[in-house]
Amino acid sequence: MGTLGNNTIEKETTTLIKEALDIAISYEEYRALVTSLAEEEKSTGTLQTEALTNYTVLNNRRMKRLDKTIKVNEAVIEKVKAYSKKVTWLVLTESWCGDAAQTMPIMNKLAILNPNINLQIIQRDQNLELMNRFLVNGTLSIPKLIMIDNDTLEVLGEWGSRPTIAAKMVEDYKKEHGTLTPEFKQDLQVWYNKDKGQNTIQDLVKLLGV
Secondary structure: OHHHHHHHHHHHHHHHHHHHHHHOEOHHHHHHHHHHHHHOOOOOOOOOOHHHHHHHHHHHHHHHHHHHHOOOOHHHHHHHHOOOOOEEEEEEEOOOOHHHHHHHHHHHHHHOOOOOEEEEEEEHHHOHHHHOOOOEOOEOOOOEEEEEEOOOOOEEEEEEOOOHHHHHHHHHHHHHHOOOOHHHHHHHHHHHHHHOOHHHHHHHHHHHOO
């Protein structure tokens, strides 16, 4: 009975992944979408507020800058280029998510190094059933990257919603203070600026196992 149950759950997750891949868009398409939304003073998702719009505008600027400035060292480039399995990095996100704006340009920077890595993006709020299979500490935290074997649709690994160092900073602060203050969020932004994507790069290389 246990085996049957596990197989059923696995099949359902695979079905959800297949459905998500059918509607997923490329990073280029996602960037065009966010740029368009920022210009129209909108955000992804059904809920439209001034705050979400402001975050979308800010994130669009941030991604535009990071797309140009992220540096990947030669050792990492060689490792990523050597990866031989054909996989998809399926990312659940929303335009207003600050952590996504900091990390998705890095995902793209690595994915374009190797044609075996296919970066595809879907909106979280349109795919909550899938998101609920990949919660972060029981929450709908994004971005959430699911690494999928292209041939079998097996989930090979997952990452998110923050690089490991930032995730530890958040966890420690919540333990001490209960909630994230505006001051902490500013400190986190300073950390992202200083790190220049290197912790995320390390995490994603580890995810690939190279």
